[in-house]
Amino acid sequence: MTFGLVFEQLLNGVQFGVMLFLMAAGLTLVFGIMNLVNLAHGSLYMVGAYLAVAATAWTGNFALGAALGLAGALLVGMVVEVVALRTLYERDHLDQVLATFGLILFFNELVAIVWGRAALYTSLPAWLQGHVELFTGSRYPVYRGLVIVVGLLVAVALWYVVTRTRIGMLVRAGASNRTMVAALGVNIRLLYTVVFGFGAALAGLAGLMAGPIYAVQPGMGELILIQVFVVIVIGGIGSIRGALVGALVVGIVDTLGRAFLKPLLGSVISPPAAEAAGPALASMLIYLLMAVVLAVRPEGLFSSRGS
Amino acid sequence: MLSVERLETAYGVSQVLFGVSFAVESGQVVTLLGRNGMGKTTTVLSVMGVVRARSGTIAFEGKPLHGLPSFRVAQAGLGLVPEGRQIFPNLTVHENLIATAANRSGAVMPWTLDRVFDLFPDLAARRHNYGNQLSGGEQQMLAIGRALMTNPKLLILDEATEGLAPMIRTDIYRCLERLKSEGLSILVIDKDVKALARIADRHYVLEKGRVVWNGSSADLTANQDVQHRYLGV
Ligand SMILES: Nc1ncnc2c1ncn2[C@@H]1O[C@H](COP(=O)(O)OP(=O)(O)OP(=O)(O)O)[C@@H](O)[C@H]1O
């Protein structure tokens, strides 16, 4: 276990973490502000991935394909909000869970009908294929590095929008008292549609960036969604800062656990036992982490709703 | 400028307003008076479109408002200072003031942060404090400033002095007088008949969801019976 290897896995953890963050940001805003549990957030991740693959194939240009995928996810998100979710804000969480679960089934079928059930694999353009040498003996894939940079840039941009702009103020104000925001002349429904659309676009961005790393297939969104909920519970519902910290922690713990828990255990207990226990424990790590956080701080690390 | 006719509003099956009618002329200060639970807040919320009136008409500068969502009513030029202040606790004073600010009517001398801080000097020192860190009086000033920053043509204040120390009440009444002298029309709900009689032009007394009396300040001051019977003075 060299330092270079640990460092590389650490970066992989950060890379997974920023993808979780892109998902969690939209989900936690929608939950914290509109009080909506949206299980279909993973579907928007999937939609972003598929639209980007299709648009890349169509235009022959990866960047253009990604941009179209992003715009598509934004649009699909706003349409879903207007058509299906608007009526759910006032309903209780069980109704929301049932309705958005229905949306998951709908989107998975739709995608399967259009693109088939088999996983799509995408190839990266040449300029994103190589590796960069970080220091002697440690190389890291350019593409994964790009994912990290994009994710962190989005985090900074989101922080700026939420804390420094009028839109951000209205979003926070709406989280505490939407009736009053409306009574002061703001079309809060439209604001919600826009916020939801941007959350969808962030999910789509995560999905389209995941495409070249993982497989693009129906149901891909649900795999990550569970981890995203863990992130939100750890970070604190409604908190962007919590989403970022939670996502990085979950991403790093999960990745390092999968990479090193087995060899570590192998040095303590017998190799066959470590062989069996290692992967099982590794996949439980983030849930254990969540349980610990819930026990110590039930409201999550950053509990401030909407900040 | 505002004319409300036969407003009826119910919460579920329990009807609260039974045909409330009143009017505010441009530049006037008009009050809605009445004991607790008589329907003053409900009247204001119905006008604002926050609760939906079952029937009746509301016209502002000749344009119908009834049935519109509350953001449209506000955009037409009504600025609400709600009962209980309802400032945004998780926004700073500065953010509370600018988040919903607008000048839709194109006022030539629009409200600015400086003007609000000039009206309420105490707020200026608190501009970076969060709403939930303010005293009741400061919250009330903030709620008024926040409504003014939308540059309303009609300011509506629901119990703007409730629960405040006498000195701060005086400040707020003085502020209302100043706003009136600048030509702003104001609809005010309050319990202090004496102070209101000094500032206001016209009064409407609500009793169980009906307007049972209306008249000028002189009429009200002279009419001990109304004061005693409906206002408990
Ligand atoms: N959201 C609501 N649901 C049901 N009933 C309500 C609601 N709000 C007010 N009421 C009832 O409507 C009646 C009128 O209330 P309203 O708040 O309009 O009175 P008010 O004149 O403003 O009283 P106060 O001086 O106490 O503010 C009261 O009987 C009250 O209990």
Ligand SMILES: [Mg+2]
């Ligand atoms: Mg009231």
